[in-house]
Amino acid sequence: MLVALTGGLPDSVPIGEVRDAVQALRKAVADISVEDRQRCSSDETLTDDDRKAILQVVGKATAPFQAQPVAEAKGRPARSDWRP
Secondary structure (H helix, E strand, C coil): CHHHHHCCHHHHCCHHHHHHHHHHHHHHHHHCCHHHHHHHCCCCCCCHHHHHHHHHHHHHHHHHHCCCCHHHHCCCCCCCCCCC
């Protein structure tokens, strides 16, 4: 949970979706590798690869609750170099 929070995943979850997103996040913990879960609950420091793997799992779980960028919501790519 802390990796997800410090990784910024909940930042774009609308307030009305937070409870459901937290539930999905809790369920996703089972999909994190045993080794990464053990490191999280020990004195060991997580590597960048560990963090990426964890963020990928929890990112998938919370993706349905993430607010879409405005440009994507309007059917355009969410890129700064988009030109009409």
